[in-house]
Amino acid sequence: MIDNYLQGPYIYVFISIITICVLFYLRYYLKNAKKEQYIVIGNGQTVGKRDEQEDNFSTVENEKGVLAVLADGMGGYTNGRISSSIAVNTFVEDFSSAYSIYPIEDFFRNAARISNRAILDRSKGLRSGTTLVSVIITEGMLYWASIGDSAIALFRNGEFINLNKKHIFESELEQQYISGKISEAQMLNNPMKKRITSYLGAEVLKDIEMCEKPIRLTAGDKVILCSDGVYNSVTELEMENILMERIKPFDAAEEIIEMIRAKNFPKQDNATIIIIEVCH
């Protein structure tokens, strides 16, 4: 009896039904499959018109998450290159060796303190320092910290969102102006207004700016870390246009650096950029 069924057209009907069911299941599975987010990192760097590359950067990706750190050694001081290198290495080592990076605010703070001490020790009384911006992306959340005038920005839905402030004397002048201590002219004409007020390598470390709350990243977000050599040479709009292109972060970073080179400013500072894209 069963043999008869198997020999007849029923076997084909049965196979067809099974196939359709499998296809429906596959469709459902693929539609509802949780898309894993992953990170793609790109970077670019140019020495500009300076004799030495004083910018330093590094990115680390391990089971704890992704760390990106960028330091701009201050050329006005001696050992700028070494300072930026110490800061970056300290952050990387701490991130790699730490059993846990939580709470992340403490991680940033401790790494900054250690870097500051190491730079001071290395400088042996000579004045040297570095700015530093760093981000950690873990479990889809973005944490950031900043000291100095390097920039962290989030590029989302075609818009630039600047995350950190620039720790320069102009900010203090602004406060003095607002509180009525100085006039607007004094504020605007102060020659020291672009001087960095907070940096690693200072005797008293102040103004470690950190995110108040982590930012949940979504697919397509791009986190940008760059030194002043980048944002002083490339406008926000120019960067926007490049970041809106459907290209890999590495190519975008290269394109931005190429643009800086093409502009050929006579006093072009060291320029470094890291682009971290969240993909799925």
Added chain:
Amino acid sequence: MRKNSIEFKTGFTSEAGTYRTNKDFFAYVELDDIACYIAADGIDSDEEVRSAELAVNSFFECFMEKPTMSRRKIKNYIMEVHKTLIGNSTSVRLKASMIILVTDYTNMIWAVAGNARLYFFRNGGYSFRSKDQSVTQMMVDAGKVSEEECNFHDERNNLTSFMGQAKGFKPYISKKVKLSDGDSAILCTSGFWENIDNLDLVDALKEGKEPNEVICELEDIFLSRQNKVINNYTLAALFMNKVYKEGPKQDKRIKMAKKIGMILVPIIIVASIGLVVRSVHKKNLANDAIAYEKDGDKKLKDKVYNDAMKAYENAEDAVKNLKKQDDIDRVDKKYSILQNIIEGDELFAKQDFENAKKSYNNALSYLKFMVEYDESSFDKEDLKLDIQSKLEDTKKCLQVLDLSAQGDKEAENENYKGAIGLYKSGKTLASDINYADMEDKLSKKIDEAEGKLKDAAAASDGKAKEDKQFKKLIEDIKSDRKDVDDFIKEGDKLAEAKAYEKAIIRYNSAIDGCKKIEDLLGSDDNKPFKDRKEIKELKELKDLKDVKTKLDDKIIDLEKLSEDEKNKEQGSPKPSGH
């Protein structure tokens, strides 16, 4: 001029907060019949261009040129502002949030881009606020964030739409809201509303008698919070103590209804006339169609097919204008029947019987479909018989042609008798159906075939005679040769018997026999046979010449011998040759 009949009061403040520059901007204009109030918040980082001020000025440029309460036009103005911001973005993308309130002192509409807000109050109480274009507002709408929380929510400044946006900018324009005396509104930017709640607003409005008092009160509340960072903030209060009342005559709805009526009434009249004319025209067409069809039916009955077809053609035109599918199909079928009959007749006349047959068959099939119509105006059976008769004639004609062709084939094969038989059958059939042309042709063919038949018979007689003559010739030759041989034999015997004279006579007779044979072959009657194979191979003729030569030699020899013999008998010696 409405402004004379209203009492609108405005107060505002716009401050930089703890920032050096104020990127907010507020401006308003109160015209005779319309007023516009705008609060904008520059949300970019450009230090040189004040995007909010640029946006507000750009809007007023459009608005002052054509003041309007039209939602569509206001949206167009906003899009113009948006383009202006994009056009002026050089190093940094210029962005702005904006709240616009437009009123004709009776109604108001508002437009939102970003998260600048309008709060509206009626009878001293909070009525509603404009919705932000932000992630927080989406969460509020989805019920994930409460209204109370939304002013302090993290995503309040994460905007889904704002002026200067790279792509996807879509401002919100409200519907008209009718104003009442004593209504009030507050326009503010996010720097203000993120530090205040609705209750503070209501309290301030209750306490303040003038807009500026309300502004001061709210600013006090706001600043008393002593926040470390105070963003740029803008706050404007609008008291609509007395709004403009539109009387019945001025009621825009009535005006609009009148306008619509003025447009619609003539349209309705024209349309009605059109419909009446159309209806009359249709009726006439229907009458025409019926008349034409009846005429066609009558002529069809009388078998005046050409006239019937013309009538149906007219009926078809009339029916097509009526657009009644059943009528169109019916008349069309009648027309098609006639068309095929006439076409068939024409082809029949041209003796194109194959195509005529097709046309008649088509006519029959159309007639078959006519069964579905209840049609009693003409006798379908009669028409069917007529077509069938025509079809039958056509078939017979085809048969005649077929018989003629078969006869031709037989004649080609020289079977004239068979051909004549087929021709005669064809002729009879042609005669039956009065196919005179073919009848004549077949008569001629019969004559022709008969002639050929006779020729064939005559040719057959001549050949027999010739054969006989040939046979006779052969026999004569053989007989004469036998005589020659007999003479030679006799001559030889006589020569042996030394009867030379007699032998010579025999030999001469044999030579004469040979000559006779040669003469026989050379005669005019026998010349045609001279080259025949049988003659050439006849053994009696092969050695005839040799025989003749030999006989001549023998006669000479015998004559010598005979002379010698005579000389011997006379006793005189014959002179020797030696």
